[in-house]
Amino acid sequence: EKEFSIEDNAIKEASEELGCPKDRFKIFSKLLHTHRYDFAVTPDYALGKYRGQQQTFWLIEFSGQDSDINLEQSEKEFQSWIWADLSKVRSMAEPKRLPGYEPALTEFEQKILNS
Secondary structure (H helix, E strand, C coil): CCCCCHHHHHHHHHHHHHCCCHHHEEEEEEEEEEEEEECCCCCHHHCCCCCEEEEEEEEEEECCCHHHCCHHHCCCCCCCCCCCCHHHHHHHCCCCCHHHHHHHHHHHHHHHHCC
16 A cells, blocks of 8 residues: 555555454565566456566564464465475475565575574
8 A cells, every 4th residue: 555655564464464463563674586477367456457566575573472363354365374484485385486486585594594
């Protein structure tokens, strides 16, 4: 949303997608890598407006409890969730999307190793 900063929007997205209060999230870092792609099939909301998306990647600290995550209160983008290490994230990612995610995952690894 345009009335919010990009940081506020990142927190808002995390909160909405996980059905969890915004105050449980804090920005750790914005990653430099972005992923831009064209839609394979353009969704209705994008017809005549957008041909794809650009994703930015954020490291967001979660300070809540697992019980704070409530997918029933979320935007229903997810059916379940797990905590996962990077090897698990890579193995679970949709293969056609992984090349776009890989630079951000590598950047994440470097930030964590150097912090």
